[in-house]
Amino acid sequence: MGGDKTIVAVVGLCVILGMSVAEGYRNYTVGDDFGWSENPKLDYQTWAANYTFSLGDFLIFNTDNNHSVVQTYNSTIYKLCDDADAADNDTIEWSSADPSSTAPHPVSVPVQLRKVGTTYFFSGDYDGEQCRSGQRMMINVTYGQGLPWSPDDSPAPVGAQSGDDAAPETIVPYNFDHPRDIGDDDDENVASNSVVFWPCFAAHLNLLLLFVVGFLFYF
Structure with missing residues (x-):
């Protein structure tokens, strides 16, 4: 007994x-080694279809200051690739672009998923040209295990606030002229999308x- x-x-x-x-909670590096850019080799919608996103997870946008990161729950804003008329409660510009910059510098923008349902992301730089060229995606966020108890329990740093032209504190080396082969660095991809x-x-x-x-x- x-x-x-x-x-x-x-x-x-x-x-x-x-x-x-x-x-x-998981961290997902958007676009994997190709990052968040205008890249004809990558379809962001196809990339997103490979994953299941839940509340509390983070999307990490590895990009530069010539590309913006806009999150919206408004399908019209997404279809227009323009957040000029967006409401404060449905659209956030996590990282703004600087089209006049002659020396782009790399930035990494973490965005936590905090609402169940459909969420849209796009780059609104150059009057939406980047968005219309394919730098956009729609994802579905499931409840999963719910949000962390408080923002302090989040697994990644908070990115730039809406309208803030300053680059987020997290800076990563990145070069869009020489993207790495996705197959060459599987260990890094696993680390980027690892469980927190x-x-x-x-x-x-x-x-x-x-x-x-x-x-x-x-x-």
């Missing part, structure tokens, strides 16, 4: 630890402690 109880306890512990590994464990670590730790206390009390 005691042996059966031990087996049950071990199985329960394995389930809890398995949950800790399985759950977590910390947002749910505390919850699982509490669950594990409750299990241990119950186990000790039971035996």
Whole structure:
């Protein structure tokens, strides 16, 4: 009888630890090694179709200051490739572009997914020309495990606010003239899209402690 109880306890512990590994928020590098640019080799809608996005996940836009990152929930804004008449509650420009820049510099823009349903992204630079050339995508955000308890639990830094011309603090080396072959750096892609464990670590730790206390009390 005691042996059966031990087996049950071990199985329960394995389930809890398995949950800790399985759950977590993810970071997705948009376009993988090609980044966020006007690239005829990449269809962003096809790229997005390969993934399931959930609340709390981050999209990482590796781009430069000649491209913008606009997020909208408004399908009309998306179809027009123009956020000039967008409302504050449905459209955010996470990173604005500087068309006059003669020396583009690389930036990385993290955007957390915080609303269930359809979300649109595009680059609105050059009066929407980049968007119309294919720098756009529509994704569906599922509930998943819900949002982190607070913004402080988020797995990535916050990008530039709407209307802020300053580059986000996170800067990464990037060169759109010499994109890397996606197949050459699979390990880097795995790291970029890896599971982020910390947002749910505390919850699982509490669950594990409750299990241990119950186990000790039971035996």
